[in-house]
Amino acid sequence: MLNAEPGPVRGLLELTDEQLRERIATELLTARDRTSGLTDCVDEGELTAQHSRLMSPLVWDLAHIGNQEELWLLRNVGGREPMHPEIDPLYDAFEHPRAERPSLPLLPPAEARGYAHEVRGRVLDLLAGVELTGAPLLEAGFAFGLIAQHEQQHDETMLITHQLRTGAPVLSAPAPEPAPADRLPSEVAIPAGPFTMGTDTEPWALDNERPAHQVDLPGFAIDTTPVSNAAYQRFIEDGGYQEPRWWSPQGWAHRMAAKLTAPLFWSRADGQWLRRRFGHLEPVPAAEPVLHVTWYEADAYARWAGRRLPSEAEWEKAARHDPVSGRSRRFPWGDQPPGPQHANLGQRHLQPAPVGSYPEGASPYGVRQLIGDVWEWTASDFTPYPGFRAWPYREYSEVFFAAPGEQAEYKVLRGGSFAVAPVACRGTFRNWDYPIRRQIFAGFRTARDLDAS
Template sequence: MTTTESNELGAEQLRARAAEALTRARARSIALTDAVDDEDLIKQHSKLMSPLVWDLAHIGSQEELWLVRDVGGREPLRPDIDDIYDAFQHARADRPALPLLGPAEARSYVREVREKAFDVLERVPLQGRRLTERAFAFGMVTQHEQQHDETMLATHQLRQGDPVLHAPEPPPARSGALPAEVLVPGGAFTMGTSAEPWALDNERPAHELAVDAFWMDTTPVTSGAYAEFLDGGGYDDEAWWSPEGWAYRTRNGITAPRFWKREQDGWWRTRFGVYERITADEPVVHVSYFEAEAYAAWAGRRLPTEAEWEKSARFDPATGRSRRFPWGDEEPGAEHANLGQRHLRPAPAGAYPAGASPTGVHQLIGDVWEWTSTDLYGYPGFAPFPYREYSEVFFGPEYKVLRGGSFGTDSAAIRGTFRNWDYPIRRQIFAGFRTARDAGPGEVG
């Protein structure tokens, strides 16, 4: 569905669209929490992550706050747990010590909240208030749940024990031999959006931005290419690392991407409980910003800026227009991108030719989040909505922007304008990268 089509939907069509999105998110939340027993649900598998049962009840708490209480004007169900499930009140490492709802109580709570939220969806006018215009609040809550589903998927990757999640393998590479890099023309383009119905505050407003011509990797950096950096001593040579990155690497004894291990016959990794040889043509994943930055320096390149990434993903030189997605304005299909936990790994480089951008850049959506060199700030004219804590409180040099989504990102929570961010040390997230370089004077036609 294009932005224009979404904007022209009637109230009942909007309700149906919101209901479908909420239902799909809840089915995924249930699958992720039903995959393990109650002991696993309440256990903290890493101090970097919450217990799965906290995420589940937090999803319900946010839905209650925004859809039941705010949009619906209904009486609170569980005001006594508001503080427990306020993500800003308690660090992840401290959450197991809180009086959390148990698995059965959490499941009952989210079911009751959802029943009331659907009742609100059937009755509330979808106009006259910015929060409900074009069902925005329901889209916001859907994206919040899907984001926590991806967080829970990352917790599954950190848990010990036998595999409990299963999915078919992604498609093979279909594009044949691809060029290593493509030229993205310089000039102005429209970055961000003022029209996307469910776009979040940091994606807004649309604005013109000019970038110089640059070369962009055709696909994300693969595990095979990254292994060459490892085997060439890249983690032992300070020359490739920024001072902050080298201090981080040495302080933490980091010698490879997270979950990788060198065996006599090469590099292996653990993936959702399966110990396997790395797949050479698959995008590397579970690397920090600092590792990505060091690889780029070793390769004689750099990480792209956020603006370069978005121009690669959205700009159509033939029309001068910015698309919603690299392939056009239609919603992602299975032929376009590896999204929605359809597969439990990135797809090989070149697996989605139908998802390529007009300039020939592949796999910008799905597979792995891609680190950019840009710190998180608001766009010119930014205004927080509907609350500062969604993104404004994170603005500053501490956070780096990631783009594009991963195999664990749902289509409801990604688009060409969507912005993610994290600390540059983060490695448990499904993050990889691609590199770029400036175009020389003789390379621009």
């Protein structure tokens, strides 16, 4: 399986103009290699099929990637005329819900590949000559970074589609290494006090990560690692899915309506739990973080355990705050970009690493696996930071925020999964989804107030 993770590089602001152009080209080509790997491994029938009403056909994602690249880079940055304006409505993510997309007159696979390839060639020509400074879209190559992140985000979406498809396996990757044998505390105490949340200095950060602002938190404790499959099985065996007292009213209503009894893709046979993973049926690995659970399931587990989900501010303080210097790091381990010793990212593996892995990726407080492995549900609704400004377009974040006085629809996830590329993963990166979603690569860890018994 393709290793879609580029090698370590210096921060964007430290690069020369030539190095910045090379970095951008590397990120674009790395994303396209991954896109090709996810679409070349299946036949045309599988590319055009809808494997789940929750997801688009893979061929839609493929052409959408090219269309967004043309829109932002060739048209907005390069001032070029549209190549195929008639297809713009087909690949506008807000124009047609996913369930409708198979019925649209989409480009066939060969044409979709050809379109994306032609766009990419013109973009690389544009990159060779455009000034990467001056206009906000071009400062530090932001627009190019936006597109590299966009493609990698759709690659994660397509990987979710691969998990949902039935049939023989078509993807492979080596398994993660076992976790080190060191003994870890079950939780880490984070003292009360302020820290800087969000960013003003990350050149490719997206609008919902901005601006940087001070948040003062009471003391809390947070799990050293994500909740494991073994721990989650104890919740199941203790009747967690049958006890309304562990569930919020909305969560219990959804559990009953959806008939939830275990994480998605789990089944019980001959006295053991099995899971389906990219076409393989295998025993559920006890040491891995639990995966494919809704926010409601994560919340119920936390209540059962006498704990709660962390807020996203608590998650970010545990991940970024350095109590010695008082500053917030780019990543838990420091400011250098992720390497394979830090985190499980970039589809290097097709599963999470065992809990306790990557000691070199720990935060200053000693919390592990805050980046990579599984997206982590938080207690927080998806809302803007104080001083938020939509940029470069409202539809990235603003349209997903609840209007004043309305109930928020989306919960925040933090940290990224094994399917997330390093270019689309930072200590400030915010993801969001409906609390009923569980096809995504999401798990969780729990927290508690320090003054709680």
